[in-house]
Amino acid sequence: MTPLALRIALIHLRARGRQTLVSLLGVATGVGFSIAMAALMQGSQLDFINKIIDATPHIMIKDEFRNPAEQPAARRYADGAVALDGAKPTEELRGIKGAGRTVTQLEAMPGLVVAPILRGQVVIRYFGKDEAAAIVGIDPERHRRVSQLAGDIRDGRLDDLHTAANGLIMGDGLARKLGAGMGDTVTVSSPAGVVFKMKIVALFHTGVISLDEGEVYALLKKVQVLQDRQNVVNRIYVKTDDVYGAFDQARAIEARFGYRAESWDEANQDILEALKIRNVIMYTVVAAILLVAGMGIFNVVSTITFEKLRDIAILKSMGFREADIRAIFVLQGLIAGTAGSMLGWALGFGLCQIMSSIEFKVRFATDLTQLPLYYSPWHYAIATVFAMTAAGLAAYIPARRAARVDPVDIIRGAA
Amino acid sequence: MTNEDRQPLVVARNVTRVLPAAVPVTLVHDIDLDIFGGEVMAITGPSGSGKSSLLYLLGLLDRPTEGRIEIDGADTAAMNSDALARLRLERLGFVFQFHFLLPEFSALENVMIPMRRLGRLDEASMTARATDLLGALDLGDLVRKRPDQLSGGQAQRVAIARALANDPAVLLTDEPTGNLDSKNSAAVFDIFEKLAREDGRAVVTVTHDLDLAGRADRRVELVDGTVVSDRHQH
Numbered sequence A: 001m002t003p004l005a006l007r008i009a010l011i012h013l014r015a016r017g018r019q020t021l022v023s024l025l026g027v028a029t030g031v032g033f034s035i036a037m038a039a040l041m042q043g044s045q046l047d048f049i050n051k052i053i054d055a056t057p058h059i060m061i062k063d064e065f066r067n068p069a070e071q072p073a074a075r076r077y078a079d080g081a082v083a084l085d086g087a088k089p090t091e092e093l094r095g096i097k098g099a100g101r102t103v104t105q106l107e108a109m110p111g112l113v114v115a116p117i118l119r120g121q122v123v124i125r126y127f128g129k130d131e132a133a134a135i136v137g138i139d140p141e142r143h144r145r146v147s148q149l150a151g152d153i154r155d156g157r158l159d160d161l162h163t164a165a166n167g168l169i170m171g172d173g174l175a176r177k178l179g180a181g182m183g184d185t186v187t188v189s190s191p192a193g194v195v196f197k198m199k200i201v202a203l204f205h206t207g208v209i210s211l212d213e214g215e216v217y218a219l220l221k222k223v224q225v226l227q228d229r230q231n232v233v234n235r236i237y238v239k240t241d242d243v244y245g246a247f248d249q250a251r252a253i254e255a256r257f258g259y260r261a262e263s264w265d266e267a268n269q270d271i272l273e274a275l276k277i278r279n280v281i282m283y284t285v286v287a288a289i290l291l292v293a294g295m296g297i298f299n300v301v302s303t304i305t306f307e308k309l310r311d312i313a314i315l316k317s318m319g320f321r322e323a324d325i326r327a328i329f330v331l332q333g334l335i336a337g338t339a340g341s342m343l344g345w346a347l348g349f350g351l352c353q354i355m356s357s358i359e360f361k362v363r364f365a366t367d368l369t370q371l372p373l374y375y376s377p378w379h380y381a382i383a384t385v386f387a388m389t390a391a392g393l394a395a396y397i398p399a400r401r402a403a404r405v406d407p408v409d410i411i412r413g414a415a
Numbered sequence B: 001m002t003n004e005d006r007q008p009l010v011v012a013r014n015v016t017r018v019l020p021a022a023v024p025v026t027l028v029h030d031i032d033l034d035i036f037g038g039e040v041m042a043i044t045g046p047s048g049s050g051k052s053s054l055l056y057l058l059g060l061l062d063r064p065t066e067g068r069i070e071i072d073g074a075d076t077a078a079m080n081s082d083a084l085a086r087l088r089l090e091r092l093g094f095v096f097q098f099h100f101l102l103p104e105f106s107a108l109e110n111v112m113i114p115m116r117r118l119g120r121l122d123e124a125s126m127t128a129r130a131t132d133l134l135g136a137l138d139l140g141d142l143v144r145k146r147p148d149q150l151s152g153g154q155a156q157r158v159a160i161a162r163a164l165a166n167d168p169a170v171l172l173t174d175e176p177t178g179n180l181d182s183k184n185s186a187a188v189f190d191i192f193e194k195l196a197r198e199d200g201r202a203v204v205t206v207t208h209d210l211d212l213a214g215r216a217d218r219r220v221e222l223v224d225g226t227v228v229s230d231r232h233q234h
């Protein structure tokens, strides 16, 4: 039975060759662009996530608490109607208490690499020029393993921090603004009133302006003295082997040590949400293309059913059931969907090839970049499922109408 | 053997068909017929008397609004459209004034379509049977021709072969010779007589041609949707 329905379906489509081709190209366009866009979208998304994962700590422990400390009065009268007015938290020099022990305990956990940090503000002066900057006190051996700083250094090395008495690694943008260069000595003063003379031992370049013009690095011990906060750290950076388990690990760390521990995905939540929305938009566009393709198929199959009313009538009088007639025309939709999808695979693959061969320059970057593309058979499968569903539905509507044709009406009319 | 001893292949009992409308149209009214194998039955009557309407009812293409149609003794009133389609496929064959051959298929393939739907024979047996049917109707040389390459009489004979594809017990034809000249008409009627007398089929044929109607074994005359005479001839 099916081979006959298939043959009739094919014959009808061939008789409407041009219209069939147009509908088929509609499907191919939908499928092709959907594949190419999926590769680009997922590619850029993964590229972005990988950059975040490489460039930032997977988990950052801060000297903060997720909920503000309870006021003693509120604790005392837990169910009472107590209103506290003008309660101010006591000014305290913040920091992670017992940071040394915390670092040791974290390092004992499998899969974690840990680096303590003291971050604070300073003003840097060089021959009458003042620039505010963030100074990050690091332990180079540990820091090397949680950050890309070592890789971003253009002149000098991370270890050069040890060579000079007061070594400083400076962003190249900041150095340019100060007019300072390698080996120059700048004056660094902290809010605590301590002033150091520090020597630029290395310059780094990340490509991110806010970092290149706003950050300097020095040894943790020096920064603690500079900020007058001996033995204090206010950040702990953690890298984990299980990047996608970072959220749960952060939760566990926070529960254990009390300090706010933020995973990379929590810290970049808004961006990740935006990526999701972007995916929704993409699939909406693809659905719209396929809707148009579906309309093309609806058109062909509709036209054919009207042209072939006599054939439908005689087939029904011969003993074809409604389902048999429906099958013929739904098959036409599926044939157009299948052929269109296969053309679409070629188109999608071709578009990806073209996109991957494009090289271009991003502003503020010196290197040529390529579009980040991600290839997955799923992109082909999903686009095809969408296309086949659209094609099947588009054909089903006229097919159902054709199957319900009353042969008596047609046979009377043709006599 | 008389008709009383045999089971009729098709029975119409008090069959009335009214088209629902603001002013309902009665196509046929209170028809009683028992149709037996082995005879050619002609239905005649003036234009608009309900001949085609009756044929569609007997052929299960339409349903009566009153009364019932039986095929092989089974009431068809309660059957769903799939069951009716099955009966048409296995027991009934139609030939209309227009041949209704599928234009893209050869004569042979047109004849094979009902066989394929029934699916009882393999490809070789279907081809052999269709070739035989066409050969018996003197179309042996034309099996590969498309409908548009056939004359009116040839196309109509292909349509007859197609109607016989699944060896139906009843052949229902509506002015099958309406588009044919008298020579071709007579040839078609010869075929009908052979199908009835040699194969024992029931052949019901609506015709305007009174000469042909005169050749039938039985003649039913309709006027205004009712049977006004029902006579055996010869």
Ligand SMILES: Nc1ncnc2c1ncn2[C@@H]1O[C@H](COP(=O)(O)OP(=O)(O)OP(=O)(O)O)[C@@H](O)[C@H]1O
Binding pocket: B019, B025, B026, B027, B045, B046, B047, B048, B049, B050, B051, B052, B053, B054
């Ligand atoms: N769909 C319809 N709506 C209204 N009237 C109809 C319809 N179909 C048939 N009729 C009427 O029913 C009557 C019977 O029609 P039918 O086709 O059965 O006649 P007939 O005997 O076959 O005529 P003819 O010899 O011209 O083929 C006619 O008067 C016709 O006009």
Ligand SMILES: [Mg+2]
Binding pocket: B051, B052, B053, B174
């Ligand atoms: Mg008629």
